[in-house]
Amino acid sequence: MPILLTGADGYVGWPTALRIADRTDDRVVMVDDFSRRGWVEEVGSVSATPVADIDTRLTAAREVLGLQNLSFVQGDLTEKSFVDELLTVHEPDTVVHVAAQPSAPYSQINGERANYTQHNNMQSTRNLLWGLEEAGLTDTHFIETTTTGVYGAPNFPIPEGGATMENGGERDEVPFPAMAGSWYHLTKAHDAANVRLAHSQFGIPTSDVRTAIVYGTETEETREDDRLKTRFDFDYYFGTVTHRFCAQAVAGYPVTVYGKGEQRKPFVSLEDAVEGLARLALADPDDRPGDHVVYNQVTRAISIVEVAETIAETGADFDLDVDVEHFENPRDEDETHKMVIEHDRYDDLIGEQRQSFSEGVTDIFETLVRHRETVTAYEDRFLPSVLADGAE
Template sequence: MILMTGADGYLGWPTLLKLSAAFPEERIVGVDSLARRKWVEEVGSVSATPIESLAERVKSAAACGFSNISMLEADLTDRDTVYLLLQTYRPRAIVHLAAQPSAPYSQINGERANFTQENNNQMCRNLLWGLYELNLKTCHFIETTTTGIYGAPEMDIPEGDITLLGWNNKPERVPYPAMATSWYHMSKCQDAANMRLAHFQWGLPISELRTAIVFGADTTETKLDPRLSTRFDFDFYFGVLPNRFVAQALADCPITVYGKGYQKKPMIPLEEAATSIVQLVLQGPTEELSIYNQYTHLASPVDLANALQNVTKRKNMNVQITHMTNPRTEREEHPMKMAHERFQTCLLPQKPMSMEQCIDSMLDTLMPYKSVLKAYRDRFISASSN
């Protein structure tokens, strides 16, 4: 069987459905603490798309042919809970997506910075130690970390490691320097280091997907029935840039570009992000620790805003672009040169949609929820920007 954490999340739920379709003869068990729902409520926002309870999600999935899914509510920071899950199910693969995933949320104050790192790192450690201590050392452990591990250096970024010359001019592969720019991203640096340690010490088969900004409103599976829709966050804290821009356009608000907006960021559509995770489960582990830069597009906020304007003009929508003081500590201009050949070759079976195609699809999917976006339009920017 396959165990997937973060199964109630934005990326988790579509991935769970794809796993169900790819492995119809296996039990797919999803685990989630429902914390994402609480965090978004805490910052005064909601998902634009309606999402059902865990029990209703399972019923809806079964009615649509995804009959091998189970869902459990559980806190993976609790060691005993994790060990009970692993003892009960003894999975052959774990897809670990559970995390507090928001950099802005982790930057609010020291309490949330502490929570983000303790929450994310404790879950990863519990799972790794559980696999070792319960003798599940052939289980393929897959975690989505983030391309934000690399920061924004003034040099080319490889897929994971770099090669340096050591003693006697012998080549030595070492991790690329962790230059994260938020407390959330730094939590994933620690996860990456702990996974490397677990692989080195115990030989656990581990694959790390350094996931870019995931954007989009649906996948092939979630389009099958409205009850299968995934959440769509659009607020300053949990709404990633492309999703927030589309939400602003539908709410008849100007697109807010922070600062100059020329810093390139790696991104990937929701469909390709979920598909490539399933592809990695299908592929199985390698003997070495495998690291992939999981992205398909490099785009700046200005690129996104211009692409959105192009699409909305064709739909007879009038969208304006405005620049605001950047509340984040980041470079105003950055080219972001990042390798992803291994990811493209091994895990991307089809050519991804263009940015404008993705934006067009999002607009169509979210059009019925314009009233929700308008009602929460004050959540588009941070309180410090008001």
């Protein structure tokens, strides 16, 4: 039975498609409309790693990895007619929904981009869920990557999905309340609620994979050939904190930590994130969850200052003299927040962690040193004020 994977041209989507296709003989149908390339271009930036076009990627997957079961469909998931035809033609047994506008800063630029982000992300998910119901595919396993950002930063251990509420002496399990801190993160909180509702109303088996901040440049499959590389964004809008810090180091800038930097954030390597999604996608129908299950796709919480110090230490191995500098924090946040987040279900899913944070940083430097000229050519993209002006 076919496996449908959305967002297949993206940072996580592309290597996940390779991993899944390498472990099954079933057809893996990839879907994307290449929006991510356009969003990054819009803010005046570029992927540090050259990203091959989809035809070149598919050719490399066949030649290098021997994958004959990958196919690609270009289309916009916000168009219900396209989604309905996609599901009717391919009748997937599993949907891995990775497609989204993923940047909180991009969603905060102005009202137009906030509206776009919310429409794009939530409309795509609704179309897929209703499409499964209307096509009679309610046995299809629906897997979506939401984000640990839906939890916010509460001062208590974050559960894996639900919470226990007590009132008037009565107790019950309820969904964790949306505590998102951006217009993007709120889209994933709404998605999480809609996925839960689709399971309740339609009986669709659903897995809500709340993914932490992802770091790294390589997976087992992408190492094999440059044509198989996934994208690597390092600008303020689309580059995550680890990626921006590494790019700053390669460009000769100090790593800029806001305030004390002792606040901890949840992280997971690209290799571990891909493994978790692949295992869910390939679970035997008799073994996969028939319920609605939440996974916190996290390996551990790391403080921002530890991120910076690890980058400085690893940078020395690449003959980089990396300074860590603290600046006044422009954000209203607890600079000492000790995030504790449960991830037992995710640990059970993947077993042992496949890549440590320091190993991931080493991968990043090996990649960025090769593409130093690209990073330095776009070094002004590190700064939000420049990007905001350029994006208008």
